[in-house]
């Protein structure tokens with residue numbers, strides 16, 4: 595199958611996202627075509643490296659491999675320091691390339707190291723989760739968590755290449771795969787009726803992780819994120835629409851201390867909350883709400899929600915870092931592929947919406 599190439603132009607850099615089945619096999623050729631030097635550091639984690647290290651190591655011989663521990667709790671500055679240590683002790687220069695091979699955690703941590711070591715070295719993303727392929731590897735946000743909150747420390751730093759190989763997803767645990775797919779549903783619902791229809795039509799192939807089915811939905815997602823980022827690298831207007839499902843979703847993650855839901859699962863609930871609020875405001879038809887709920891349901895069961903109280907979830911929404919002047923900005927769907935942003939939702943309305951999707955009042 596042909597490869598898909600999407601070029602992103604940002605104020606600082608123009609670079610490609612390349613999506614192709616088996617791209618990992620020819621990663622060295624792609625890097626060479628882009629004129630990137632052979633001086634490479636690969637950052638990955640032991641889980642990803644056990645599955646894919648042999649192939650990637652063979653294609654990028656001579657690279658120094660830095661494995662960081664697996665998991666969100668290692669997305670911290672001390673992990674970045676370990677990467678700096680490896681770079682410093684190998685005398686890495688400005689022309690060195692840092693290649694992140696992993697999910698969003700590896701990409702965010704490695705990207706922050708690449709952004710800051712010598713004030714910036716070449717950065718290449720090889721995302722290995724669906725979430726990373728459609729979201730975290732695109733857009734240039736890199737960074738780590740602080741004990742007081744997620745992603746509090748970071749930078750905008752665009753990579754030189756994002757190399758996406760859907761075959762890498764074959765080894766992903768099912769729950770991680772589905773978690774990424776909810777973000778794809780987000781892109782469809784908020785930006786593209788065509789993508790949404792494709793998800794409905796081709797769900798069997800997608801869930802089987804057939805590259806033939808995955809490439810179009812990954813490509814559409816990347817195009818959407820890329821075009822939003824191009825318009826709006828630093829998150830004002832259009833970038834807000836990417837937050838569809840995230841206002842309630844982040845709150846659900848917070849009240850369950852990031853332990854119950856994978857990010858995408860919380861977003862799935864968040865999209866259902868937004869759709870319910872939109873129906874209550876009569877900006878969305880119940881038929882379209884049902885189409886969204888039904889697509890989400892077809893992916894499989896979500897972790898429970900009915901034991902959670904609406905009150906603390908609303909409280910958590912108020913504390914989100916994106917709240918401005920005490921007003922929650924809510925992205926509400928209006929049709930498949932389009933949204934409106936409201937900032938005048940009161941507590942009674944929010945409570946009603948949360949209860950309608952199953953929370954306790």
Ligand SMILES: NC(=O)c1ccc[n+]([C@@H]2O[C@H](COP(=O)([O-])OP(=O)(O)OC[C@H]3O[C@@H](n4cnc5c(N)ncnc54)[C@H](O)[C@@H]3O)[C@@H](O)[C@H]2O)c1
Pocket residue numbers: 639641642645664665666669696697698699700702722723724725726729730731732733734735736745762763764765766767770857
């Ligand atoms: N930078 C951004 O714009 C942005 C956007 C969204 C999310 N994020 C961040 O991304 C992170 C979440 O990323 P994630 O969902 O990819 O989680 P993750 O990086 O923790 O990966 C999930 C799990 O899958 C494993 N894994 C990865 N690839 C695999 C593969 N091919 N086969 C088998 N196992 C594999 C990982 O080792 C991990 O255990 C969060 O820290 C979040 O803040 C960043």
Ligand SMILES: [Zn+2]
Pocket residue numbers: 729777840857861
């Ligand atoms: Zn998200």
